[in-house]
Amino acid sequence: MDTVRTLFARLADDRDRLPALLDGKAYLVNVTPAVLSQLVSVQDTALLFPCLQTDNEEQISTVVFILKLLLPIFDVGSKFEVLSQCLIDALGHSNNDVRSLCLQEFKECSVTEVGNAALCEAKNVIGGIVQLVGDKDMSIALSAADFLTEFGSYSLEAAKVMLRGELLNNFVNVMKKDDNVRYRVYDIIIKVQAASPEHLTICDSSNLIDKLIAELMGDDALIRVVCIATLSEMALNSHSLDYLKSKGVVDRLISLITNASSDPLSELYMPEVVKFFGKMCFKDGPQSVINLFPRFVDTIFGLINDSDAVRKKIGIETLGFVGQTVEGKHVLAKEGVKVTKALNEIGSLIQAEGTDLRLISINAMCQLLHVDVASQTEDLVNLSLQWFQCISSEPVDTILSLCRQPFTSVKCAGFHLVKTLSAFTWGLEALVEFPTFVEFILDRSADTNKESKDARYEAVESLAESQYCIHIFGNQNYVKFKTYVREGPVYQKVVNPEVAMDTT
Known part of the structure; x- marks a missing residue:
């Protein structure tokens, strides 16, 4: 405790400020959040903000580092009560890391009942952030837009505060900066109105949608x-x-x-x-x-076959939108060879490494193949099998190769495809016939981050929950799947260390 008090006391001396901050960084980084909450108060944290008033970049970056350690340990109410003015002042800082930190704090406040209500009373904060939507730094402008979207969507009162009176005028004025800023504001309004019919009424009254x-x-x-x-x-x-x-x-x-x-x-x-x-x-x-x-469906196929990557992307995404519903699958099935050709193209893109279209194609294929168990009919099951076979000549091999990718997004999408297959008996049969599938899907050591671990877990869970799993994979593998699920997505086997004994 004395160490922390000494560190904060040293901040009062301009000459000792940077050394004190560096010592504080070295000390606090090794303290757990639970202990930090006992050592540091929100009032102590307020003492760090004056240290941002400097041209010394090392000092600024050190303060930001320490604030990122401390701010998460305080509840929203106390943070807003004690630090709101500090955060408001820091929004005008010349350093983007400082402004970004403040915007993140306000965003976290905006999606809590206490914080959102407090921000509704702090129109000066909202007004300042509206101005940042037009900031020349794109990351700041987008962070400001993200905050306003979250704030306005969270409650009707927030939407009213944001889109009426003086603050509405702020939006109108910032839109005059250029086309990009204008459409950034439109995007905020469109996202806020989606929250509820009542939100739409408020957004409509602003005349911005008009x-x-x-x-x-x-x-x-x-x-x-x-x-x-x-x-x-x-x-x-x-x-x-x-x-x-x-x-x-x-x-x-x-x-x-x-x-x-x-x-x-x-x-x-x-x-x-x-x-x-x-x-x-x-x-x-x-x-x-x-x-x-x-000509809607024919136009989609035309886009998928287009040589332009942007047009191809829109075609693939739209095909996924159409094909994710039962009605959509029936509509596409009527297209016969046309849809088969489109799916073959998507299958080729799934196999093409290093393309931006790969992940989009995988996600579209998941949408197209997915059929809830309750909605499965013989026609839909057979249709899904036909479409699955369009991925490649060895579709399971292709899917599992995705699951081995070093890119987390592609890897997780591959596991999502495995999960999709597990809803069908033909899917389980295709997986069990693949050599070493069981060993592969249960290999926790292949995942190095939470996203991959969770995606693999969901795939195994879907296998274990299938009513046909025990009949197709056998009792022994079924028990392995169930054990994996019971142990959870993150599990490390405890190995008792062997103690070497000197018998000489």
């Missing part, structure tokens, strides 16, 4: 692309989609499709139109979309 829709209705093809991409997020929620229909947005998109052949710039925005209707399938069903846009 401004976005007005831009869509204009003649600028490049602006149209961004507008459709932004509004497409609203197609995923029933209340938001109904709103867009009432505002004429869906009719506008149908008009764009109808006139595409006579518009030389239609290639710019048509991929985003397809993406919008793909998301709309999730709520209205693909047949409803096809009734509005008869």
Whole structure:
């Protein structure tokens, strides 16, 4: 305790400040959070903020390091009560690490009942962060936008505070900086309205969504692309989609499709139109979309076969959106050879190392193959098997090679595919026929991070929970799966050290 008190006392002396901070960093980094909470108070932590008022970069980085150790140990209420002004002042710091730290703290406060309510009373904080949405540093601008999204989505009161009166004017003014900032603000509003129909009402009253829709209705093809991409997020929620229909947005998109052949710039925005209707399938069903846009599915296939990576990405993602529902699978099944060719292309991309499209293709294949056990019919089961065989000539080998990848995102996606297969008897049979599958899937030593451990665990858990597991894998392997699940995703076998005895 004396050591900590001495360290904080030394901060008062300008000449000893940096050495004290460096000593504090070396000492505190080795103390557990539980012990830290007994040694350091939130009032002590407030003493660190004046140390940021310097041009010495080493001192600033040391303060930030110590704050990252200490701030998580305090509850939101005490942090906001004691440190709110310190954090507000530090938001104007020239160092991005300092500003980023403050934004992260405010974000954590915003998603708690106490913190969100306190921030609703602190309009100066929200106003300052709105200004940061237009910051020239992209990481700060995006962090500010992320905070405002979380804050406004958390409660209706927060949305009202943010989008009415003076703060709404702040948004309107910051949007004038440039096109990128304007669409960053639109993106915040679109995400906040998704929280509930009541949030949509508040966002609608700000007139910002109307401004976005007005831009869509204009003649600028490049602006149209961004507008459709932004509004497409609203197609995923029933209340938001109904709103867009009432505002004429869906009719506008149908008009764009109808006139595409006579518009030389239609290639710019048509991929985003397809993406919008793909998301709309999730709520209205693909047949409803096809009734509005008869060439919808053919357009998706065209995008998947396009040489442009961006267009191909949109096609693959949209196919996954359509095919994740039972109705969507039936619609795609009617396409016969066309869907087979598209799936073969996706299978090729799954096998292509080092491409940005690989993970997107894996995730789309998971959506296309997945069928809840309760929804499985003979037709759907056979369809999933046919689509599975489009991955490659040796699809299980391809999937397990993904699970061996050093890239965590690809590895986890591979385990997700294994989990998807475990819902089908044909999937279990394909896995059990693969040599060394059981040893591979139970090998904990191959995972070095939490994400991979969790993904492997979920795959094993799905195997163990299948009603056909014991019949296909046998009782011995079934017991191994169950034991793995019981031990949890993180388990280390305790090995008793052997003590060497000198018998000479």
